[in-house]
Amino acid sequence: MLEMIYSAFLILGVVSLALYKCPKTALWVGFGLPSLVSLYSVVIFITNINLTYGFKLAGNFIFSPEFILTPLSGFFSFLVVFISFGVGIYTIGYAKSLKNRANLAVFASLFNFFILSMLLVLSSSNVFSFIVLWEVMTLVSALLLKFNDEETSNKTVMIYLGVAQIGAFCIMIALLLISGVAGSMEFAQWQGFEISSGLSICVLTLLLVGFGSKAGMFPFHVWSPLAYPLAPSNVAALMSGVMSKMAIFGLIKFSLFLPINPGFGLSIMVLGALSALIGISYALVQKEYSKLIAYSSVENIGIILLGVGTGFYGIGLGEGTLALLGFVGALFHALNHATFKSLLFLGAGNIYNATQTKEIDKLGGLARKMPITAILFLIGVVSISALPPLNGFVSEWFIYRSMILGGLSESLLGRAVFALSIVALALTGAIVVFAFIKLYALIFAGVCKDEKIYNGAYEKSLFMPLGMFVLAFSCLYFGLGANNIIMFLGSVVMDLIPNATYSINIDVLSMPIIALLLCFLLILPFLLFGIFKANMSKARLSEPWACGFKFNSRMQTNSNAFVGDFKRIISKIIKFKEIKSQDSYFAKMNYESRSDDFWWNLLYAPVVRLNLYLGDKIGYMQNGKSSFYVIYILIYLYAMMIAGFYFLGE
C-alpha cells in the first residue's frame, strides 16, 4: 500500500521531468494526477491510522532501508497528502502565471519530489535515512523557492539554507548521540537504554534548536518571513502548512525516546509564548499581505509549541491526562494551521495573480471583483483568528484547557509559566483579530485606491478557487465536527503515551449547537421585522459620508494608519525606520516606514559580519600565485609530519 503511494509520486515526478518539452501536458500530469494520488492516500492514511505498517526496500544497498509508519507519522503523512490535494488542484490554475518564468515540467517534477521527500522523512526508520531525506527535503524546497526570481531571492535562499543547515547539524549530532548510547542506528531498537541526565538535557536542547529552526520558532524565525513571501504561493502553502510541521513531528518523536524532565516542557512553552507574541506583533505592522501571513506562521508555530510543551510537562510529571490534552491540542492546531495557512497563502497567490502587487495599500474592494476568493479567504481569516465556531477556536480552546490544567500543578515555577503563557496566548489572540481585520478588510472591503488595479482584477481560473474550497470546507468541518477529530487524534496520542486516559470529559463543548444557534439568531431579527412591520424597502446607495467633503478613495484608512496607535505603543520594542525622500523641491515627498526584524540585527547580523571579516582576512592567503600554494602544501605536510611523529611515534 505504502510503497504504491510513494512510487506513484516518484513516477509522476520522473515522468513530468521527462515531459519538459511539452509543459502543458506536464501541468496535468504533474499536478492533476498527484491530487488524485493524494486523495487516494488520504483515505489510506486515515483508515490505517491506528496501525504500524511499512515496507522494506528490496535489493542489496549499503544497508537495507526500511520505511515504517507509526500512528504519529501516519497522522503527519495524512497532513502532507491532505494539503497536497488542495494545493495540487489549485496549482493547475495557478501554474499558468509561472509559465513565463520557469519550465512548468521542472516545477511539477520538483513539486512531486517535495511531497515525496516529506512522506519519506516521516516514515524513515533509521538515523542515516532520516538525515539524508531531511536534507533532501530542505534542498528541494530551496530549489522551489528559486522559481520566483526577485532582487533579494539569492540572499533569502542563502539565509534559508543557512538556518536549515545549522538546524540539521544539531539534529544530526543529537541523533548520533542517542544512537551511540542506544547502540543502534535503528529507531525501533531505541528502547530501554540508560542515558545520563546531563547528556539527555544536552540532546534535548540540540533537538529543540534543530527542529525549532526548521519550524520557525523564535529566535530562529528570521528565515520564515523572508522565504514564505518569496516562494510561489502554492509552495509557500506547502512549506508553511506542511514542512514546518515536519519539525513538530521530529520534536515529538525523538524527544519521547529520552527521559523528559518537566523543565524541558516549560522551556518549550516559554519559547512558544515568545514566538507567538513576537510573530504576531511583527505580522500586524507589515505592509505586504504575504509577509503578514508569513509572520503569522511564526505565531501559530508558537501556539503549537505551547501545546507540545504542555504535553512534555505532563510526561515529565507523569500525568497522563495533561500530556494527552497538550498533545491533542498541539496536533489539532497543527492540522488546523496547515489547513487555514495554506488556504491563506493560496488566497494570497490568487490576489497577486489578479493584481500583480504585494502592497496592501494599493488594494481594496476586491470582494466585488473576486467574490469567490473573498468568501474563501474570509473563512480562512475567521479560522485563523480563532473565532467560534470554526476550527482555530476549537484547537486554541484545547490548548487553553490543557494549560489551565497545567496551571494547577504543585510547583511554583510551573504555575507561573503556565499562567503567563495563557496571558501571552490571550494577548496574541487580541492582536491576531486586529491583524486579520486589517488583512481581510483592507484587501477585500472598502474602495480600491488604485483604479487600474481594481479594473484589471478578476477570477483568473476556476481551479484556484476550487483548490481553496477544499481547504475552506475542511476548516468548517474541523470546527463543526471537532469531536470526531479529537477522537481521531486521541487514538494517535494514546499510542505515544500508553498510560493516558480520558479522565476528564473533554469533548464537552458542542460546536454544532453554537453554529446552529448563531444561524438561528441571525434570522431572529427578520422574524421581529415581520412582527413589527418594519420598512423592508431596498436600500438606496450613495457615497460614504465624509463630513461634507466630496468622498475620495484616499480618505479610507490604510494599512499604516490602521495600526498607527499600536505602532506607537510598541515602538520601544520594534524600531520603525522612517525614510523621507524628495527628488526635487516641487516634487511630492515620499514617506516610507520600514519595520526591520530587530532579532536579525541582534542575533544574526553580528555572526554574518564576523564571518565576512574572517573571510576578508583569509582572502589575503588566496592571492593566486602558485608558488604560495606550494608553500601552503609544504607547511601542511610538515605540520602533519610533526603531529604524526608526536602522537603516533614510539
Added chain:
Amino acid sequence: MQTILLMLLQLFVAILLVPLFDGVARNLRGKIQSRVGYPILQTYYDIFKLLKRSRTMPNTIHWFFRASPYMLFSISALLVMIMPISYAGNSEGGMISDIFVAVYLVAAFRFVFGVASIDSSNPYAGVGASRESLIAVYVEPIMIICLIIIAMLTQTTNLPIIKGVLQNGEIGYHIASYAVASIAFLWAMYVEMGRKPFDIAEAEQEVQEGVIGEYSGRDLGVAEMALMLKQYAMISFFLVIFVPFGFENPLLNLALNLVEVGVFYIGAILIDNFGPRFRILSSLKFNALGILFISLIALSLYIIGV
C-alpha cells in the same frame, strides 16, 4: 432541554428590557447635566422609528456590510444566552456556555465590527475600528487573567458549573486572588460596555458610534440593539462570576439579575458622566496600565497559592 429554554427566556427578557436600561441611562444623564432628560421609554421610540425608516448605504460595500448588523445581533444574543443567569450547576449548559466561548465571541463581535466599518469606507469608521481593536489588545489579556484565575480555582471553564461552585461559597472573597481579580474584571467589563472614557459620548464620531455611522433604518436599529445586548451580557458576565448570590428558582435568579444590572448600569452612568476624557493613548496609559498591574497582582497571588 430545560437549559435551552431558560437561555431563550433570558434572551427574550433581555431583548424586551435592554432599551429600558438605556432609556433610564439617558434620562439620568440629562438629570446629571441639569436638564430635562429624555423620557425613559425614548430608546423604544427610537428603535421603532428606525424600523419604519427606509435605508441608505455607501456605494462601496460588499455583502459583509449588509449582513453585519445581523451578525452583530446574533453574536451578542448568543452572548446573552450563554451567561448562566437563570441556570446554574448543571454541566449540560456547558456545551455552549464556556469562558473561552464568551471571550472569543466578544472577539468575533469586534472582528465583524472592524471589517464592516472599513467596508463602509467612511474615514471615521476606519479610525473607530482601529481604536476598538487597540482597546481590545489591552482589555482581552486582563479579562483572560481574571477568568483563568477563576478557572484554575474551580478547575473548569464551564460557566454554569463555575456559578454553582461560587454559589456554594467554597470559593469566594476569602480567597485573595479572587478578590483582587474582581476589581480588574469589573474594569474590563466596563470597557467592554463601550462607555466613556473608552467611548466618548459627545464625540461619538469616532470610537464606537463612528463604526456604525453609515447604518440607517432597520439596520441601525438592529446594530443599536446588538450593542445594548452586549452591554447587558458584559454586566451579567461580571455579576455571574463576582456577585455569587442566587436562588434555586431560575425566574427569581433572572429577576435578581435584572435588579443588579440596573444598579450597575446606574453606576456606569455616573462614571461616564463624572469621569474625564482623554486622548486614546493617554487614556489607555492612565486607565489600562494600572488595571493590568492589578490583574497581574491577582495572578501572582494565585501563583503563590493565596
